[in-house]
Amino acid sequence: MNQEERVVLEHRGYMKQAIEIACQNLQRPFGALLVDSVEGEVIASAVNRSYRNPVAHSELEVIHKAVEQNAGDVAWQNTVMYVTAEPCPMCMAGILWTGIPKVVYGSTMMTLKEMGYRHIAVPATQMTAAATGNLSCELIGGVLETDCDALFAAAMKLERKSRGAGI
Ligand SMILES: [Zn+2]
Helix, strand or coil: CCHHHHHHHHHHHHHHHHHHHHCCCCCCCCEEEEEECCCCEEEEEEECCCCCCCCCCHHHHHHHHHHHHCCCCCCHHHEEEEEEECCCHHHHHHHHHHCCCEEEEEECHHHHHHHCCCCCCCCHHHHHHHCCCCCCCEEECCCCHHHHHHHHHHHHHHHHHHHHCCC
């Protein structure tokens, strides 16, 4: 196995964990995992909690959790965030301000839009391109994309069903 294959396997392994976390909220299966890539340790994980707080997207939640659990002492420059879908502009801005240098995601914003999800459709690449100074972030999309897409398709089905039932 060469280095590149090892990296792909590693990304898939962490994405699997992000998917497991996402399954804690089957109606909004956005799950995020923050990993220390030097130590190979999971720093924090979070699921979308917008049912309680409209801006509690998993990416911002995992940043808040990492800060709380480590008394604000996080080596952000060593972190990688794994998330089941491409971050929205709010989250991408949060990621850039935090200084997380790499985000690995599954489903694309475009796919979610096509499925009927509401979106502020500014792609993550556009957000990183607009960042100045030392604000930057590498984006790797499409990791376990089929699994993530299936999760979001099932969630949309669930939502349509509950809407149909008048809930
Ligand atoms: Zn978001």
